[in-house]
Amino acid sequence: MYDFEGDKAAAGAGGSGPHRALLLLEVPRLAGELAASHTIDLVAPRRPSGDGRPVLVIPGFRATDGMTGRLRSHLKRHDFRVHGWRQGANIGLTDRLIDGLVERFEGIRKEYDEPVSVVGWSFGGVLARWLAHTYPGDVRQIVCLGSPWRADGERTRATGMFERSRRKHGISDRARPMIDLLRGPAPVPCTAVYSRSDGIVPWRGCAVDASEAPPAENVRVPSSHIGLVANPLVLDVVVDRLCQDPDDWQEFSWRSALARKWSPA
Template identity: 65%
Template sequence: MSQVYDFHDHGAEASASGGPHRGLLLLELPRWTMEYGAGRLVDLLPGERELGAGRPVLVLPGFAADDRLTGRLRGHLARRGWAVHGWGLGRNHGLTEQIVTGLPRRFAELAERYDEPVSVVGWSFGGLLARWLAHERPDRVRQVVCLGSPWRAEGERTRATGMFERSRAKHGIVADAREIVERLRGPVPVPLTAVWSRSDGIVPWRGCTVDERDGSDGHPPAENVEVVSSHVGMVASPLVLSVVVDRLRQDPAAWQPFGWSRIGRALVAGTAS
C-alpha cells in the first residue's frame, strides 16, 4: 500500500481515510501562521552571511504547493550565503509528465551552471522527488534534506492520499510512476537527513523517518532529526530553518552528526556578533 498513490486501487474512500489525528490537522493553519511569523523574526537577527559560500541548493515544494510556499526557507538560506533556487515548475501535481521530465532538466541546468554537486531540499512530496534525483544523479547531488517526507510503504495513510488520487484523475501520472516510487524508496546514495515532527497534522511521522547510518561502513550517512513543527510550517519554522542550515554547511567528506547543542552555540554566537 502506497503512502502517496493508491497503486493497489483500494478505492477513493480508503484513499481519503487515515493519517494523523484530525485535531492536528485542524491546527495546521494556526500553527503555520505562528511559525511563519517566527521565521521572519529570525531573519532580523544577525547571522553568518557567508555560510553557504555560494554553493547551489535546489528547493522542491510539497504536493499541491509551488515555489511561493517555499519562499521563507529559500530566503533564509540565501541570506546565509547559499545560491538558492526554486524548481520553476509551477504547482506540484505529483508524478506528471511535466514534472518527471522537467525536474531532471532543471537539476541538470543548475549542476552545469555551477559545475559542482547541488544540495536538494525537499518538503513533503518534494522530499520524495529529492530522493529520486539522488538515485538518478548521485554524482551530481551533494546531499538531500527531506522535510516531513513520507517515503515508506507501511500501509499508514496520509491526510493527502485522497488528493493524490484526485490529482491523478485530473493531471495524470507517467506510466512508470510505480517504478519511480519503488526506486526512490531504496537507500539514498548520498548523505541524507530526514526532518520529522510527531505533531505533523498531514502525514504520519513514522513514515518520514529513515534507517540511520553513520557512514562508518562506507555508505553515505543517513540521519533523523525530530523537530516540533506543523507539516506546512516545515518550510518556515525557526527550528527547521536551523536544522537545514546546519546540515547544508556539512562537508560530505567530513560529515558531522546533527546535534542541537551545536545549533545553540551558533545562535548564541550569531546574537553576540
C-alpha cells in the first residue's frame, strides 16, 4: 500500500516485500493456474449453490474488472449474481474512486435489497474491509485475497507504484482515516486467503486474527499473487465461503470443500 509510515518504518517491517525470485515467477505461475482452473471447470460438476446472492468483486491496485473475469465467471457458474466494480483501473484512494465505489456498492445493495458479499483481491480486499466497517449491516461477509491490511504489511513490491500513483493522480484527504478504520477487527464474517509464496505482498500482513464472533479465519493456499483470482484452489475457497450462513458459520475445511465440489449435483 501507500508508505504512510515512511521509509524508516517500512524497513523495520521487512524491507520491500517478498524475495525477488518469487516476484519473477508471478507471471509463469499465473499461466499454469489459469489453465488449471479452466480445465477443472470443464470436468467438475456444476453446483448452483449461490442461490442468486449478490457479490461485488473489487480488483487489486492497477487492475481492472477484466483481470477479475476468471473469478467472476466461476462465481456466476455457481449461481451467484456477480458484479464488477466498474471504476476502470484501481489507481488508489482518490476521491473519484472512493465515491465511485460507494455509489456502486449502494446501487447493488438497493437493487437486491439484501446484504452484499464483497470479494477483494489485494488492495481490493483492503477496500472490502473498509466497506465492511462503513456498512456493517449491508455487507454479508468479506473474502480478502492476498490483501495486506496490517501496518506491518504496508511495504510491498507494489509500494513504489502506489507512491507514483499518488504523485500522478493525487490522494484523498480521507485516505489515512480510511486505512486507520479498516485496521480494526472486521464487524462481519471475514476470510483472509493468503499464500506464503506470494511474490508481491508479505503474507503475514494479510493474515487476520482468528475470531468466532464475528467469524474471522485464515486460509492458506499455494498460489502466486496475481493468480489469486484464477488459482483453482482459491476459487474453491471463495465459493465455499460465500455459501456459508453467517448465522451458522462453519470453519473452513479442505476436506469438506473439495467433497462438496466433486459430489454429484
